[in-house]
Each structure stands twice: as C-alpha cells, then as structure tokens.
Amino acid sequence: MIIDIKYHIASLTAVFLALGIGIVIGTSMIGSDTITKQQRNIIDGIEKEFTILREENKQNTEALLQAQEEMSHQQQFNQNVLPLLVRDKLKGRKIAIVDINYHREHDGLANVLRSSGADVQSVTIINLGLLKDENLNKQTAGMLGKSKDTDLEKYLPDLAKLSAEAIAAGENSDLVRFLEDNEVVRISGYHGPPLQDVVLIGGSAKKEEDYFKKFDQVMIKAWQKAGLNVYGVEDSDTAVSYMRYYQNAHLSTVDNIDTVYGQVSLVMAMYGYPGQYGIKETAEAFIPPLE
Template identity: 30%
Template sequence: MITCISVFLALGLGLLLGGTFGEQVIVKEQVQLLDRLEDRYTQAKAENVKLKQESVDLDTKGRQLLHVVSQVSDHYVQDRLPGKKVAILQLEPTELSALLTTLEKAGANVTSTTLITNSRLLYDPAGLSELGKGMAHAEGVTAQERQQRLLEGVVDSLYREGSDSTLLTELQEKQALTVNGTVAQAPDALILIGGAGDENRQRLLSLDVPLLKVLQSRGLTVVGTEPSEAAHSGVRYYREHGVSTVDNVDQTTGLVALIDVLGGAKGHFGVKKTAEALLPKLTNAKEVSAQ
C-alpha cells in the first residue's frame, strides 16, 4: 500500500510540476513572440512615415519640375511653326485645349478639327452599307472595297482642294463624324490622334490602318499621336507605315516633341516602349538658349 501510494504521489507530483513548467515555457515564448511582433510593427510604422515623407517630397519636386518644363516649353515652341497649316483628325475623343494652345504659340494655323464620333459606321459592313449610297454600291463590290472608296471620299472632302462636301454632310447627319473649320483645303501637316479604349480596340486595325494608307496615298504628311493613358496603343501600326509618332500628346513633353516633328524632326517620341526617346535631339542649342 505504501509503495502504491508513493507511486501515485510521484505521478501526481510529476504531472503538476510538468504542467506548471510547460505553462511557463509557453507563456515565455508567447511574450517573446509578442515582443518581436511589436518591434516589427514599430519598425514598419517608422518606415511608413519615412516613405510618406519621401512621397510628399517627390510630389513637390515633380510639381516644381513640371512648372519649369512648362515655362521652358512655352519659350521653346514660341513661333516655331509660323504660318504652317495644320489639320487635326481625332479617331478617339481627346481634350484638345492644350494642343490647340501649343499650336497657337508655335504660330501654326489650325485649318480644321475632325472627330470620328461613330467609327463603326466606317468599318463595320452593316454601317458601310448605310453610308455613301452613291459610292461603289454596285453589285459585286466587297465591304473592303466599299470602305476604301468611302475613306478616299472622306479624305478628299476634308483635305483636297475644291472637293464636294456632300459626303461630309451625309456623314455628319448620320453622326459618324463632326467637323469644325475649313474643309476641302490641303494642310501642310495632319495630326492623327489615335489610341483606343477597350470598346474601340478593334478600330485600330479595322479603321486606323486603312485610313492611314489613304491619307498617305493622297500625299499628306501625317504625325501619329495618342494620349499617354490610352488603354490600347496604335503607335506600332503607325511605325509600320513610316509615320513619326508621339505617344504622350496629353503631356507637356509630348506637345514639345510634336512641335519638333511638325517642324521636320523624324522618329518616335514619348514615354512608352515603342518610343525611341522622350524628345527629338536639339539641332540648334544656341538658338534655344537665346530664346
């Protein structure tokens, strides 16, 4: 009996001591873990404060830089294109105020601005069947041939001297496009504003490329442009057809590059992977410095 009692007492004492020791170990590990987590939190909080301050500093420097670039660009573009006749053709709606202001400062004369308001009517077979009913609707004419002749009619009506405006009137009545300015006048250069949102992605190949070919066939000097935030870029298609491009025409540097291209510079400029440089190289640094 004494032996049995001793054994049970030993077992009980062992369990008691073991449980107490185990709880102490667990509590100690938990305290250490909480201490490490608290240290990491404190460190992350300090880094977050530092990053926020760096972000504020960068924003301030960015605004200052944009202000300087804007001031310099005003002097740079001033009277760079005196009397040059420029037309604008928008394939995608874009705010034009900054572009028009820059062209005005450069001394250019914007002869017309045209906006394609319903591009599907100019490439979708169903839309093509409704437009230009007096043009190539004979039996056996394919949709591609009909589009070709329709686009030729549009380009001629807009940019060829003495052309009939009947087709433009029909297209405006059908809400396919809107035109402001003087038509049937050949510009010295044409600014083509492309790029596309998700809903107009198909237009890049179905309309932009055929239209560009027609513009080139008519001997027009075309500059392919688009906003920096365009969801889908058309620059590579313009490049394939030998057209100089600016992929950030909504930004100050893009407007400066555009003025250079309109003045004779060649290449592909902007902020996207398809660009060769942000800006064309200066050809007369002394003149710019004097300005």
C-alpha cells in the same frame, strides 16, 4: 523604402494564428510559466512588427508627398518654358488635327501648335467603332453606294478616301454632314484649303480595331497625293501602336503626344527636324534638337 504590404499581411496573419494556437494551449495549461513566457514573446513580436510597419508607412507617405510636390513644380516649369521653346516655330502654318478611334480630348496638343504660331484650322475626331451598329452600318454603306455590301472593312477604304478629301479640300459635304449627325465624326473649325499639314493621331485600344491598312493608310496616301505634309502620332499608353505603320509610310512620328515632351517633339519635327521621337522601342530619339 518601399514595403511589401502582402508580405506584412501574410506575416501578421501567421503571427495571429500562432497566437491563437498558443492561447488555446495556454487555457489548458494554466499556471505554466513556459507557456506564459511564450505568449509574452509572441505579443512582443507583434508589437515590434506593427512599430516597424508604422515607421515604414510614415516614410512612404513622406516620400509620396515629396514626389507630388516635385511633380507640381515640374508641371509649373513646363507651362512656363514650353511657350518659349515653340514660339514662332510654325508661324503661319495651316494645320488639321485628325484623331482616329480615340475617346479623349487633345486640347493640349492644339494649344501647343497655336503657341508655335500655327493656325489649327480643324480638329476632326473619327469614331469608327460606332459603325459596328447594324443600322448605322447599313446607312453608311448606302451613303457610299455600297448598299449591297455592308461589310465594314470592305467599304472603309472608300470612307477613308472621301473623308481625307473632305478634310483637305472641303469636299463631300453630304457625307460629312451624315457622319456628324450620327456622331461618327466630330469637327471643330473648318475643312479645306489653305491646308499644309495634317497631324494624324492613331493607334487603337484593341487588335480587332486595328483598321490602319483599310482606313489610316488610305487617308495618308490621299493627303500625300494632295501635297500635304502628314505626321503620325499616338499617346504613350496606346494599347496597339501604329508607329511602325507610320514609319513604313515615311512619316515623322511621335509616340508620346499626350505629354509636353511629345508635343514639343512634334513642333520641332514640323519645324525642320524630321524623325522618330518618343519613349517606345520604335523611337530613334527622345526629343529633337531644341533651338
């Protein structure tokens, strides 16, 4: 049973206020059996209220401990079963993970892909928010030959195309090195062939940081033109979802890639069950068929 703490606080406050008024009246009417009886009833009521509150709190504590224990068991189950579900599903596949505008790690996703037999060639994290810095903005525009036009959104498509080429073919090393030196890009692994698949982690924290049409979409088209398979994913708590964008670009999608369920869904989508998976209204199913 879940208790409403605000309700109990309000109730107890009212009771204490009434008790205070009763004491004031009582001090001016010492010897009145009626007032004394009323005060006794109020005190008994407070004691009863506290007894009920303590019992409900005890029940809630026990329920919480039970839920935590069940969650721990679920996590242990996931860790033991997940490798069996994905084993050899993506054996030999060459994959790049590209994480745009996020400030969290996705090591779990990379590990699941590796458990499926895939070779995760690179993990690239791109933080476009840093380009709002005036000096870095000017330098980046200069690297792109746009020194007279430092409007971020105007040069983002060029930056996206060159970045996509770098990931797919290992090109534009000077630009990549500049972006790495200024922490706009973080790379582990190596760019270039023989790449087959790109997992694009998108979404944004704020509407004003929605750069899909200027950046993500340009990268997707460049990768598709190069013959790569592209999959669009995001975390379950993403503030501004890109799922509809990805689906309009004809990508298979997973909207809860931060969970074990989402990671299994991605592996199965890449294995041969394309679709729109997850927990949001844009999903067509929670999870693909499992073999």
